[in-house]
Amino acid sequence: MKPVKLDGTDRKILEILQANSNITNAQLAKEIGLSPAPTLERVNKLETSGVIKSYHAVIDPGSVGIGVSTFVMATLKGHNKENIEKFIKAIKGIDEVVECHHITGAGDFILKIVCADIAAYQQLMLEKVSNIEVVDSLQSMVILSTFKDSKSMPLPNA
Template sequence: MKSNVKLDATDRKILEILQANSNITNAQLAKEIGLSPAPTLERVNKLETSGVIRSYHAVIDPASVGLSVSTFVMASLKGHNKENIEKFIKAIKQIDEIVECHHITGAGDFILKIVCADIAAYQQLMLEKVSNIDVVDSLQSMVILSTFKDSKSLPVQN
């Protein structure tokens, strides 16, 4: 989002509603925010074109599609320079099981969220793909045992 995008209370309410239910119709959304459909659609379009709303997608339960193991992996690179960072990012973008990648401060350089069918698939992924990225120095895995909060909604209210 560009820093010059100004959000008023109505924009924030739209964002809150769309985060909870992106399948809501424009007519339903208009009713909930107290505007007619045309200005509501205009506001949503503005939020999309300005980059505030980046995408719409279904949130899938990993276990229901056979992904029962989730991990966080802290990756440290051999050298923290632009070339190594770019090589690492390019490589991890090619691995579908890596669903998140964050450049971090602290003990590691990146934290990855990885989903796999089972521990054997995770082990194979780590041995054959992730650890073979030539700029990786070390990896530290943390298996997720339970998840108590996994919200995709941002707190957009004032």
């Protein structure tokens, strides 16, 4: 994907929206020094060009009963297109897998999995993840604590 050309105003809009996507267009316009109409036009352009993919509420995991988060490195039986597609299709059907990344190195994929507790995690691994037919091995890493979990992308200068 070819990067979109961003000027200083676009960068400022993105920085503000990453910090608070709930901001009103009027307040955003005030903060960037434009009137509301061109501000809305710029935001719409960032959305339609794919720079802004979506807006989300950030939820505290503990407040909704999620007590265990893990990273799991998955290695497939064969690293070919068919196995990769089977794995991705299976993973997309498991809600507790909140991230899935195709990686280089010792494994083929790294997953971030969230569950209520260790028992729920064990059940998920035994009944779903390890039963994906193309999985050769899994290595789990339980997250003990998190010190940085930024959802903001650093924006490179032009």
